[in-house]
Amino acid sequence: MRSEVLLVSAPGKVILHGEHAVVHGKVALAVALNLRTFLQLQPQHHGKVSLHLPNISCKRTWDVAQLQQLDTSFLEQGDASAPTPEQVEKLKEVAGLTEDCAVTERLAVLAFLYLYLSICRKQRALPSLDIVLWSELPTGAGLGSSAAYSVCLAAALLTLCDDIPDPRKDGAPTGRWAKEDLELINKWAFQGERVIHGNPSGVDNAVSTWGGALRFQQGKISALQRPPALQILLTNTKVPRSTKALVAGVRSRLIKFPEIVDPLLTSINAISLECERVLGDLVAAPTPEQYLLLEELIDMNQHLLNALGVGHASLDRLCQVTTAHGLHSKLTGAGGGGCGITLLKPDLERAEVEATKQALTSCGFDCWETSIGAPGVSMHSTASLDGPVRRALGDL
Structure with a gap:
């Protein structure tokens, strides 16, 4: 020992x-x-x-x-x-x-x-x-x-x-x-x-x-x-939520509207696969266009998650604040509050990052600048x- x-x-x-x-x-x-x-x-x-x-x-x-x-x-x-x-x-x-x-x-x-x-x-x-x-x-x-x-x-x-x-x-x-x-x-x-x-x-x-x-x-x-270590803002809205209730809500909506909800889930799956492809390309030969693709995928997924009923006014506010600064965000996890992530492209001005963090903090959110792929x-x-x-x- x-x-x-x-x-x-x-x-x-x-x-x-x-x-x-x-x-x-x-x-x-x-x-x-x-x-x-x-x-x-x-x-x-x-x-x-x-x-x-x-x-x-x-x-x-x-x-x-x-x-x-x-x-x-x-x-x-x-x-x-x-x-x-x-x-x-x-x-x-x-x-x-x-x-x-x-x-x-x-x-x-x-x-x-x-x-x-x-x-x-x-x-x-x-x-x-x-x-x-x-x-x-x-x-x-x-x-x-x-x-x-x-x-x-x-x-x-x-x-x-x-x-x-x-x-x-x-x-x-x-x-x-x-x-x-x-x-x-x-x-x-x-x-x-x-x-x-x-x-x-x-x-x-x-x-x-x-x-x-x-x-x-x-x-x-x-x-x-070898995924790239992407820079992000992680924002905690501090709105409590029940993962169990949110999962049950999506399941109920799927049962009620199968022809609507099933294509939403298929689209989210396609976003995951496309993101996997783009991350591989980023490692091989990073280009500004690949970061634009990641931003588009983030936007589309956020809209699809809202359509599933797992959004929240706090997450909408998070997206509005970051959009005003030219950034792109989505919820992460169960939704209904909780946390969101915002992609920070490599060429982003330092002043813009700080202004975004300050704006999010002013909403009562906790905000960290960190990376993923650690x-x-x-x-x-x-x-x-x-x-x-x-x-x-x-x-x-």
């Missing part, structure tokens, strides 16, 4: 195209978002394991000796098997969670304990650890924050227990794991997601593990080859992290 401090990060995700259509067997393109979750794991000798999640004001500590005495036979040793409802109930007892605990905190703690006990129980003794996770991703915004959390935990714990190696080579400040190691990380992270979400698609943890861009259709996930889960040296991230982890 390793004794050095481990630093790991993993990206969030956005859906570029294919929202809602993917539920009906069409193609969706999911891309890694360069807003990341960072984990610091520090081995200790104080007989405790602690979890600190400052983004949700959560700090929990357990006695390792007490955890060691627990009957954890309900966990399959060394096997990333799906947690059953009975296992989750037993984890609640282990965690000491009460009913007045916030849902976000409860699920995060359960996922941590599941991964910690499952991955580390084959060691002679459960390790004493301090773990801090800090994220640039807002929770509950459809940006894959829980998946990035699970991926960071899985990667750090598997490395700690020597199930996978430290991927940094020859003193490199940052390293990424080999394919077979990433597959193991992804497998365990999916189980963490199952604890949190019950029956997730696996897209979010796959994007967070592999990075770049993924094509998803009918449960099959494949990576796009690298997946990675291990870092302390020196390789940006100053703000280093300070955030060091001060916690």
